[in-house]
Amino acid sequence: MRIKSFIFVLFFLGSFSFAVRAQDAAHRYESALEAYELGLFEKADTLLNGSVNDFHGEDRIGVYRLLALCNLNMDKPEVAESWEIEIGRASCRERV
Numbered sequence: 001m002r003i004k005s006f007i008f009v010l011f012f013l014g015s016f017s018f019a020v021r022a023q024d025a026a027h028r029y030e031s032a033l034e035a036y037e038l039g040l041f042e043k044a045d046t047l048l049n050g051s052v053n054d055f056h057g058e059d060r061i062g063v064y065r066l067l068a069l070c071n072l073n074m075d076k077p078e079v080a081e082s083w084e085i086e087i088g089r090a091s092c093r094e095r096v
Contacts, residue, residue, distance in 0.1 A: 025054040029063060036066060045070040061090045 028047050035044040048063050055063045068083035 025051060025059075029055070029059070029066075032066060036070060039073075041070040041073045045074070057094060061087055061094070064090060 028051060032044040032047040035041075035047065045067060048067055052060065052063055052067075064083050064087045068080045068087065071077070071080035071083065
């Protein structure tokens with residue numbers, strides 16, 4: 001009985017942690033989008049660059065797109081191109 005309770009508690013805490021991380025990621029994306037719209041491209045890039053793996057599916061594609069646009073506006077076409085390649089890869093994975 002204790003093992004079942006322990007597993008339930010671990011599952012519950014894991015689910016809660018995942019929900020908090022997802023909410024944090026969504027907030028970070030919204031903040032980055034606001035920064036981008038204000039012309040604060042470096043801030044938007046900094047907000048998203050280290051947390052791409054917190055996003056999944058279409059959300060991750062949106063992050064890649066925003067990072068590519070930020071880098072284009074910061075005159076970093078090579079970096080923007082690498083994000084565009086990631087968009088293509090993620091799009092292919094979404095279709096499979």
